[in-house]
Amino acid sequence: xxxxxxxxxxxxxxxSSIARGIDTLHYTVILTTLAxxxxxxxxxxxxxxxxxxxxxxxPLTPQVVAPTWLEVMVIGGLLGLFCLWWVIGFAQxxxxxxxxxxxxxxxxxxxxxxxxxAYPEGPTSSDVLAVPVGRPVKLIMTSRDVIHGFYVAEFxxxxxxxxxxxxxxxxxxxxxxxFDILCTQYCGTRHSWMRAQIVAxxxxxxxxxxxxxxxxxxxxxAKGDGQGLAERGREVAAQRxxxxxxxxxxxxxxxxxWAQAFGHRRKTADxxxxxxxxxxxxxxxxxxxxxxxxxxxxVMPSYQGVLSPAEAAAIVEYIRSLRDVRPVEPVPPPAGPxxxxxxxxxxxx
Amino acid sequence: VTPHPxxxxxxxxxxxxxxxxxxxxxxxxxDHKRIAIMFLVATTLALMLGGTFAMLLRTKLLTPxxxxxxxxxxxxxxxxxxxxxxxxxxxxxIPAVFGNFVLPMMLGAKDLAFPRINLASFYVYxxxxxxxxxxxxxxxxxxxxxxYAPYSTTSPTDVAPVAIGVxxxxxxxxxTGFNFIATTHMLRCRGLNWHSMPNFVWSLYATSxxxxxxTPVLGLAxxxxxxxxxxxxxxxxxxLGGDPVLFEHLFWFYSHPAxxxxxxxxxxxxxxxxxxxxxxxxxxxxALAYSSLGIAFIGxxxxxxxxxxxxxxxxxxAIFGVMSMFVAIFSAVKVFTWIGTLYRGSxxxxxxxxxxxxxxxxxxxxxxxxxxxxxxxLDVHWHDTYFVIAHFHFIMIGGTLTAxxxxxxxxxxxxxxxxxxxxxxxxxxxxVFAGFNLTFVPQFxxxxxxxxxxxxxxxxxxxxxxxxxxxxxxxxxxxxVLTLVYLLVSLRWGxxxxxxPWGSRSFEWRSPSPPPVHNFVTLFDPRQGPYAYDRPPxxxxxxxxA
Numbered sequence: 005x006x007x008x009x010x011x012x013x014x015x016x017x018x019x020s021s022i023a024r025g026i027d028t029l030h031y032t033v034i035l036t037t038l039a040x041x042x043x044x045x046x047x048x049x050x051x052x053x054x055x056x057x058x059x060x061x062x063p064l065t066p067q068v069v070a071p072t073w074l075e076v077m078v079i080g081g082l083l084g085l086f087c088l089w090w091v092i093g094f095a096q097x098x099x100x101x102x103x104x105x106x107x108x109x110x111x112x113x114x115x116x117x118x119x120x121x122a123y124p125e126g127p128t129s130s131d132v133l134a135v136p137v138g139r140p141v142k143l144i145m146t147s148r149d150v151i152h153g154f155y156v157a158e159f160x161x162x163x164x165x166x167x168x169x170x171x172x173x174x175x176x177x178x179x180x181x182x183f184d185i186l187c188t189q190y191c192g193t194r195h196s197w198m199r200a201q202i203v204a205x206x207x208x209x210x211x212x213x214x215x216x217x218x219x220x221x222x223x224x225x226a227k228g229d230g231q232g233l234a235e236r237g238r239e240v241a242a243q244r245x246x247x248x249x250x251x252x253x254x255x256x257x258x259x260x261x262w263a264q265a266f267g268h269r270r271k272t273a274d275x276x277x278x279x280x281x282x283x284x285x286x287x288x289x290x291x292x293x294x295x296x297x298x299x300x301x302x303v304m305p306s307y308q309g310v311l312s313p314a315e316a317a318a319i320v321e322y323i324r325s326l327r328d329v330r331p332v333e334p335v336p337p338p339a340g341p342x343x344x345x346x347x348x349x350x351x352x353x
Numbered sequence: 354v355t356p357h358p359x360x361x362x363x364x365x366x367x368x369x370x371x372x373x374x375x376x377x378x379x380x381x382x383x384d385h386k387r388i389a390i391m392f393l394v395a396t397t398l399a400l401m402l403g404g405t406f407a408m409l410l411r412t413k414l415l416t417p418x419x420x421x422x423x424x425x426x427x428x429x430x431x432x433x434x435x436x437x438x439x440x441x442x443x444x445x446x447i448p449a450v451f452g453n454f455v456l457p458m459m460l461g462a463k464d465l466a467f468p469r470i471n472l473a474s475f476y477v478y479x480x481x482x483x484x485x486x487x488x489x490x491x492x493x494x495x496x497x498x499x500x501y502a503p504y505s506t507t508s509p510t511d512v513a514p515v516a517i518g519v520x521x522x523x524x525x526x527x528x529t530g531f532n533f534i535a536t537t538h539m540l541r542c543r544g545l546n547w548h549s550m551p552n553f554v555w556s557l558y559a560t561s562x563x564x565x566x567x568t569p570v571l572g573l574a575x576x577x578x579x580x581x582x583x584x585x586x587x588x589x590x591x592x593l594g595g596d597p598v599l600f601e602h603l604f605w606f607y608s609h610p611a612x613x614x615x616x617x618x619x620x621x622x623x624x625x626x627x628x629x630x631x632x633x634x635x636x637x638x639x640a641l642a643y644s645s646l647g648i649a650f651i652g653x654x655x656x657x658x659x660x661x662x663x664x665x666x667x668x669x670x671a672i673f674g675v676m677s678m679f680v681a682i683f684s685a686v687k688v689f690t691w692i693g694t695l696y697r698g699s700x701x702x703x704x705x706x707x708x709x710x711x712x713x714x715x716x717x718x719x720x721x722x723x724x725x726x727x728x729x730x731l732d733v734h735w736h737d738t739y740f741v742i743a744h745f746h747f748i749m750i751g752g753t754l755t756a757x758x759x760x761x762x763x764x765x766x767x768x769x770x771x772x773x774x775x776x777x778x779x780x781x782x783x784x785v786f787a788g789f790n791l792t793f794v795p796q797f798x799x800x801x802x803x804x805x806x807x808x809x810x811x812x813x814x815x816x817x818x819x820x821x822x823x824x825x826x827x828x829x830x831x832x833x834v835l836t837l838v839y840l841l842v843s844l845r846w847g848x849x850x851x852x853x854p855w856g857s858r859s860f861e862w863r864s865p866s867p868p869p870v871h872n873f874v875t876l877f878d879p880r881q882g883p884y885a886y887d888r889p890p891x892x893x894x895x896x897x898x899a
Binding site: 013040045047048051055082086158168171188195 | 632729802856889
């Protein structure tokens with residue numbers, strides 16, 4: 005039944021873990037729509053035939069007012085049905101929006117008119133995204149120029165990719181294969197050619213591919229020189245002066261420490277409680293005054309236009325890699341006056 | 354205010370078409386009927402222009418590979434198609450043409466409350482249209498009619514004239530809107546209270562409220578785009594510290610209610626056609642009237658459903674989703690009431706009724722697919738694909754254009770004093786319906802299959818459905834040209850129309866066809882209402898001598 009309806013409606017194969025559930029709602033909504041509209045049109049057609057004028061003289065017609073019970077039934081029934089779809093659809097939407105905790109992060113940068121992918125292990129690729137089957141993959145996406153749209157029809161996922169922001173999407177491929185990534189947000193002359201591919205590989209193949217992709221990075225002089233993305237982030241953070249204000253070992257400084265920050269909740273100056281994630285970190289780099297961490301003075305300048313999206317992603321990955329660093333215990337200042345050794349009492353030979 | 358009394362002589366007053374001859378008298382007229390005719394000419398030209406662009410786009414899409422036009426040209430053409438159709442045809446079509454013509458007559462008034470502002474709104478419309486089209490010829494914006502930043506603020510093409518042209522068109526729309534509101538409040542004739550106004554007036558009133566409240570936000574947004582593009586002010590461009598999603602919010606704050614600006618008058622037309630040809634009082638007058646207001650107000654709270662994949666919060670998505678479900682209920686109430694009106698009527702089946710039948714089917718299906726795309730998880734798959742294009746065109750063509758065609762046939766005798774040929778009318782209405790379905794049903798399936806909108810070149814697997822859609826578009830085009838031809842022929846050679854060829858009880862039919870300059874020669878008693886088909890027609894009040 006699923007296969008029949010899927011083909012009848014020209015839907016692509018269901019290749020992600022969420023696709024089947026979404027299609028089931030799709031069938032329900034569309035079939036109900038067709039049935040309801042056909043019923044309405046059929047009633048109208050029956051009335052047109054049954055009550056057509058048979059005499060040349062215009063007769064008087066009774067004034068029939070819709071009975072309240074009928075109106076309440078129609079409105080209540082439809083509203084109930086619509087709200088039911090809304091509840092189911094929204095539950096699915098939350099699932100689409102919330103990546104599982106164990107998802108593999110991959111950084112995506114869109115620009116006119118190509119897609120670039122960066123893996124935490126170091127490799128990068130253009131226009132081909134290799135992923136393992138059976139494991140959730142979380143995409144952390146940003147754009148270098150205008151808004152693009154990341155769309156994989158077989159996975160039933162889509163996310164606008166907005167410059168200056170990091171937005172996430174996730175999927176879990178359930179079968180090996182090659183799937184088109186299409187740009188859905190109009191982005192200029194070559195918009196319709198801004199296509200890339202996802203290659204979903206069996207876990208073993210994926211591990212082999214990843215090793216092969218990392219091999220050239222280990223060669224001396226290669227870009228990144230065998231570094232992972234986090235390592236590159238550490239370098240960028242040092243070059244750009246981030247570490248002049250942010251510590252990486254938990255010690256207090258001008259800005260909040262990066263140790264044990266990612267994935268934790270943080271108090272803000274205006275009393276809210278925010279989750280430190282990719283979106284928060286990217287926003288803090290690009291628009292530092294949007295959210296101020298409690299206890300800190302807003303002195304950080306914006307890095308909008310200074311950091312490239314790839315550099316921002318590398319820094320985020322670096323901060324992520326510090327999520328489990330045990331912060332050093334701040335040494336309590338000693339109580340009482342510090343006793344300095346008295347001068348001039350050196351024993352001299 | 355009472356209608357103008359008849360002149361003391363026995364001679365009938367000259368009709369508005371012939372009262373003062375000469376092209377100059379037309380261009381400087383403040384007669385709402387003449388302004389309506391000028392708007393009819395202008396919007397029909399806009400429809401032909403926008404339709405021509407659509408034909409070029411569809412012709413390109415016959416093949417997946419690059420075709421007879423360049424990608425930039427294609428992008429400019431779909432921008433033009435959208436801008437011309439939305440801002441120059443759909444928004445003004447029914448209010449500025451049929452609203453202008455019949456609203457004062459339905460209220461028993463001699464004209465709109467501000468006749469000169471009405472004329473000014475026409476020239477403002479022409480200026481906006483001229484500026485937009487000049488901008489298109491001169492630089493040619495390629496942003497799409499949605500002007501999304503930061504593409505629109507950094508596009509190499511010339512965006513500013515088009516954006517400012519849209520701003521000026523918006524001013525015209527606001528002028529029409531508040532003129533209608535003032536007229537409805539101030540110029541109802543003696544004895545005509547709110548609940549005995551024809552239904553079309555309620556629709557126009559609700560439309561006008563949206564026009565007056567929402568259009569300034571569009572004006573603001575497109576003006577900021579023009580400034581951002583010309584002066585790099587960094588309002589929406591994140592490279593300069595701006596926020597592109599803010600533009601999406603501002604744009605849809607207007608443009609979603611704008612969909613109701615385009616469809617509410619169409620619903621009003623249907624609300625007139627059905628009682629007239631069913632010879633029947635509406636199934637529920639108040640349900641039709643209040644649902645128009647409901648759409649106007651709830652319609653302001655649904656814009657965020659265009660942003661489900663733009664990165665809005667889940668709470669926002671939840672609220673905008675459920676509000677979209679609520680607004681659909683009002684439309685459902687209307688469909689229910691129109692169909693109920695047929696029950697136990699005495700129905701004549703002719704061209705306007707065929708358009709009514711097409712409207713019910715297409716609008717109901719288009720509306721239900723609106724529910725589908727408002728279901729958040731389903732929208733993730735459909736967003737920015739041809740499914741949304743098909744949904745939108747079901748409402749805009751299946752709804753508004755169908756009602757526009759219904760309206761032109763329905764009021765043609767009143768406006769021009771001639772009848773249209775019924776047989777040709779039925780044939781072309783059937784062709785419009787067939788061509789429409791062949792064009793847009795395949796687009797629903799293309800959207801399901803995952804073809805994104807605004808694609809110059811597409812993967813080859815989508816070709817079969819694209820070819821079907823293009824053939825449907827050609828059929829639709831032929832049907833529309835056929836309609837235009839026989840209507841133009843009828844202007845001169847059609848049979849003379851009596852004052853009330855349909856036997857309608859609505860007020861505009863109580864004047865001769867075509868009406869005299871001041872609309873009525875006799876007073877009428879509006880207290881029976883415009884739909885009293887259960888009683889004999891009221892005796893006309895004898896003319897008051899001067």
